[in-house]
Amino acid sequence: MKTENKEDELLDDFLRAENLRNQRTVSANEIIALGKGSVRDKWSRRLQLFGPLAIAACVTLVFIFDFKEDAVQRSGGESLEETTLDLSEAGLLEDMMLLSPEINEFFAISEDSALEMLVMLEHKMK
Amino acid sequence: MQCANLTLSYEAKADVQSFPIVCIDVKNSVAEELLWLEQISKGESQALERLMEKWEDSLYRFFYRSLSHHADSQDLTQKTFLRVYKAAASYVPKAKFSTWLFTIARNLLIDEIKKRNRFKTSEVMEETHPVEDFGDEARIRDWREILEHSIRGIPENQRTALLLRVQQEWSYAEIAKVMKANEQMVKTWIHRARQVLKSKINDLIARGEL
Numbered sequence: 192m193k194t195e196n197k198e199d200e201l202l203d204d205f206l207r208a209e210n211l212r213n214q215r216t217v218s219a220n221e222i223i224a225l226g227k228g229s230v231r232d233k234w235s236r237r238l239q240l241f242g243p244l245a246i247a248a249c250v251t252l253v254f255i256f257d258f259k260e261d262a263v264q265r266s267g268g269e270s271l272e273e274t275t276l277d278l279s280e281a282g283l284l285e286d287m288m289l290l291s292p293e294i295n296e297f298f299a300i301s302e303d304s305a306l307e308m309l310v311m312l313e314h315k316m317k
Numbered sequence: 318m319q320c321a322n323l324t325l326s327y328e329a330k331a332d333v334q335s336f337p338i339v340c341i342d343v344k345n346s347v348a349e350e351l352l353w354l355e356q357i358s359k360g361e362s363q364a365l366e367r368l369m370e371k372w373e374d375s376l377y378r379f380f381y382r383s384l385s386h387h388a389d390s391q392d393l394t395q396k397t398f399l400r401v402y403k404a405a406a407s408y409v410p411k412a413k414f415s416t417w418l419f420t421i422a423r424n425l426l427i428d429e430i431k432k433r434n435r436f437k438t439s440e441v442m443e444e445t446h447p448v449e450d451f452g453d454e455a456r457i458r459d460w461r462e463i464l465e466h467s468i469r470g471i472p473e474n475q476r477t478a479l480l481l482r483v484q485q486e487w488s489y490a491e492i493a494k495v496m497k498a499n500e501q502m503v504k505t506w507i508h509r510a511r512q513v514l515k516s517k518i519n520d521l522i523a524r525g526e527l
């Protein structure tokens with residue numbers, strides 16, 4: 192590069208700093224070792240950071256899946272053929288089905304009507 | 318023709334007479350560094366050694382003129398090679414190797430300047446080069462120190478543009494590529510940096526120190 196005058200020449204000489212040399216403190220082998228080490232460190236840092244997160248995500252997924260399955264079972268998602276009730280449960284259900292209309296009717300009638308019914312029943316019992 | 322295309326694409330500075338010679342040099346240099354990078358990506362330390370031998374002084378001078386700190390300049394030079402090693406496998410020769418190298422160097426330099434600004438230690442930590450490196454005359458050391466101080470006062474973009482222009486003898490287009498700016502901006506930055514430093518030199522001459 193051509194310099195215009197003395198100041199430019201001085202400045203360019205100063206900037207080029209050709210008298211300066213790098214006094215190397217590390218060899219190429221050491222840089223390669225550093226590079227490999229930092230790559231390993233990077234992966235181990237990532238593992239440390241994302242490992243627990245991944246485990247937590249897996250546990251959550253398992254829990255959600257299990258919960259969903261359970262909810263499906265409870266909401267009658269499974270077929271009727273698969274439903275098995277033991278005898279006591281079947282009897283209880285039958286009783287409830289028989290009782291529920293009576294209960295409903297009982298609660299559906301007014302208090303006056305209920306009183307009249309009670310009087311009639313008492314009268315009959317006498 | 319292939320040679321001419323290669324030279325044009327890398328904007329090599331050459332006059333018409335020396336054109337074929339420069340062209341061959343650029344081609345060889347590019348091929349050489351590509352080969353080294355391929356070898357470095359395979360973990361061959363000799364290739365990295367050769368690359369370091371070729372570029373370490375240039376990088377060191379660039380860092381030293383920016384920071385005026387010997388140990389930091391050494392450290393950044395080393396970090397640049399470390400990044401080269403790590404990125405060697407993924408290097409795509411879109412531009413000259415030196416453009417890529419100094420892009421890495423500049424990024425590291427900017428990080429270092431930010432770090433210095435955060436800890437506000439620039440004045441305390443500054444280190445001057447040993448006297449014997451600049452010659453025995455104390456006054457020579459003084460004017461160099463004054464210029465070192467002045468160059469640190471220039472904004473990073475102006476300083477980097479000026480250093481790449483003078484130290485590496487790059488074209489404005491190449492500097493613009495590294496600095497992600499347009500050529501006109503680069504010219505302006507260099508002009509401003511020169512003005513500041515030249516006025517400092519004029520002051521030194523007027524005071525009889527130069």
